[in-house]
Amino acid sequence: MTDGSPGAAAAETRETRETAETPDPPETGGEHGGGETKRDELDSDDTGAHATPTTGAEAAVAALERAGVDTLFGVQGGAIMPVYDALYDTDARHVTMAHEQGAAHAADAYGQVTGEPGVCLATSGPGATNLVTGLADADMDSDPLVALTGQVPTDLVGGDAFQETDTVGVTTPVTKANYMATDPDAVGDTVDEAVSLAAAGRQGPTLVDLPKNVTQAETTESPTVDDDSTSPDATPDGPTRSPESEGLPSPPDPAVERAARALADAERPLLLAGGGVIAGEATAQFRELARTHEVPVVTTMPGIGAFPEDDELCLSWAGMHGTGYANAAITHCDLLFAVGTRFDDRLTGDVSTFAPDAEVVHVDVDPAEISKNVHADYPLVGDAARVLSRVADALPASPDTEGWRERCAEWREQYPLTYAAPPDEAIKPQFVVEAVDEATPEDTIVTTGVGQHQMWAAQYWTFREPRTFVSSHGLGTMGYGLPAAVGAATAAPDREVVCFDGDGSFLMTCQELSVAVREGLDLTVFVLNNEAVGMVRQWQDGFYEGRRMASEYPWVPDFAALAEAFGAEGVRLTEYDGTAETVRAALDTDGPAVVDCHVDPEEKVFPMVAGGGANDEFALTEDHL
Missing domain, CATH: 3.40.50.1220 (TPP-binding domain)
Structure with a gap:
């Protein structure tokens, strides 16, 4: 595309990421003034359900179809309802999540596993704000993700209407680009541009905010491909640039x-x-x-x-x-x-x-x-x-x-990775990771939450292929593991999907287990349960004289029983004897299973480089800190 394409309206939210000269802002129609540019309809051989859309919502869905999107994760709501109604007539699979944050993480993981942008949907107000953690996570890790959010009608914007939030303003710092579409004739191209930009160059999350009156309004405009016309009423926030659709930069x-x-x-x-x-x-x-x-x-x-x-x-x-x-x-x-x-x-x-x-x-x-x-x-x-x-x-x-x-x-x-595992003491978390690794195929996808369990999974699992370790890196989002497993299992239903979680992380998003059960997803969660926010406690022991404030749980649920309540298989693991059999049985379960692994609560993650320290000054034990 040239700078006159819909990409010229993309809101690049960090000036440091600009890789092209900022073009002049496009003229826009609707409430922002300016003219309107018409587009050709889709080719006559396009057989999508919305090849000739009649509403803004159908135009949005048609754009997704043109981009090859066949799976979406989201939560219904009033302002996004027209888009969901348009999805009714498609063959796309929609996975209804328990929480919008889970939808963003699932879509993020789907994108990591497939290499194509994952798509999530949410309604206005709290629906959109619940996506923010997932968007920030994808932004930090440069993961391809597209969010479509409902918005109150344009004549109510700015009036503190029910479930109104300035979604574009809220998400500007945590998206590669975001838009508010205020003209139904522009919706298709705006969504098309958001999908393209999420996957272009340095990948990242994009968002299109869709006011309800815009998605309900009539249109005959279909999304175009490589069209040089501007995108009316795709209102960006911040500096703009065109994606490098004509080729990535190349060094001399x-x-x-x-x-x-x-x-x-x-x-x-x-x-x-x-x-x-x-x-x-x-x-x-x-x-x-x-x-x-x-x-x-x-x-x-x-x-x-x-x-x-x-x-x-x-x-x-x-x-x-x-x-x-x-x-x-x-x-x-x-x-x-x-x-x-x-x-x-x-x-x-x-x-x-x-x-x-x-x-x-x-x-x-x-x-x-x-x-x-x-x-x-x-x-x-x-x-x-x-x-x-x-x-x-x-x-x-x-x-x-x-x-x-x-x-x-x-x-x-x-300096080998090693740990002591006395048979008469509590089971070591590293042992659990190794046991699961040994029992699974080489192409198994591993997802994690964030904390000690994440580090043990990264250290003691032998990874051989790309797109098999799906985790939250830059943002460090506790609770990422289970919804990510939902996204990974949806993306790769024929592969083993294993989630290593901590009790703290699991408690943050365990409601998504209901989704895994409902969708019949074959995934297995191993909760490395040490009854604490383990990494916080490790830092308190190492750097705060052992003052364990708000890092330990005096009580945690029986995660095996909780799994059973959700309709999943629940298993409890407390000792070395029978570990291989327990792991195998959980993996062989037809559908989701949760293994509540009661591991040594005093086990810590080593090696460790103290924050801001030199890499060669790594500690192998707590005495080295």
Whole structure:
């Protein structure tokens, strides 16, 4: 599209993410004045249920159909009801969630597993505000997500009408773009643009706010594709830009050649895979570069699965609770070749001590990330897959890594992930993770909430494929795991879906278990129950002299019985004996199952780099903090 396309009205909510010159704002019709631009109808061979829409709501649904959206997650309500009525005549699957936050997380996970934008719906007011946590989560992790929200009629906007909220204003900081559509003739193109932008370049969440009178009003306008006309009454907030629909940026040949030469000349090179390797469908190119030239690999947490963790080149993931050997390799490398990472504080610790001896090659589709947190000596802005292929072609020779690989292997032996598991003590959470890993196929999808259980899942599960670790990284959203499992199981019904949750996280969104039962989803939840908000308690023990304020639960529900009440299978696990059989039985359940695992309440997550510390100063026990 050109700057005259509907994308010119996209509300890019962070100036640092602008990758194109801001175009002049389009003329708009409706209550904002200006003219109206008509569009051609869909091609005559389009057979969608709303190929020729008659209302704004039908135009919205037609746009989703044109984009190939066949699954949606949401909660009904008054202002969004016209859109739901239009969905009645489609073949799309709608998964009715128990809470709008769950709808956003489920759609987010659906998008992570499929690589296509997940879609969620909510009504105005509290429906829309309940989406905010999920939108913020997707924004932090650059996940493709589209939200459609109902809004009060335009003549009531600003008058504090029933269930009115300034949804565009509220969600501007946590979306890649958002719109209010105030002309039924523009609804189709606005929704089409939102879906396209969510998946374009650096992916992220978009939102279209749909006033009820607009979705109920008549229209004969259908969404167009690659139309250069402006989008009347798609009212953006903040700076605008056109998505890079004509191609992603590409670094010049000399920049690629310099980066390739630096890699070839390095004595201690290290490849770092961030979440952008997976989002950019660049795992094949990344793996080929590492294996062809025998360069050791570390990942970020969002990058888990980009490189097989059972490959001898893989040092697993780095950062606050990453492996000691990954953090040691980052500290001692002389060239860090990083792809698709924003170098957040959980990875870097104290930036001044991060990779102190290394030159940095940084490949990212978003130029705003280059040198934002870590200075890039060799910046390469572009699509990860294409850039990696060009670097591989430009490499004059492989670096000599034999000695460096031997040193990395020594660190692996020196700092292994390990834990004590006395048979006469409470079961260890790490043991549960390993037992489930052993009992499931390699392509199993793992979702988590946030906390200690998330770290144990990331540490003790062997991930081999991309899009198999679905978690909340940047925002750290407790309660993410179960609704994410609903989204993952909907996206991949033929694959095993396992959720590791904590008792604290599970209590935040356990109502979504009703959705899993109703939809007959084959997912298994393992609640690593230590009767506490475990990570908070660990920090209190390590940094607040053991003053455990508001981190422990004097009572928690019987999660197995709770599962039974929802109609799921409920199992209780308290000891090592019979663990394999219990795990197998839960996995073999036809439908959702919950295993209430009563784990050692005093177990902590190690290694650990204290907040703001240096990566090589990782603690292996609490005494090291």
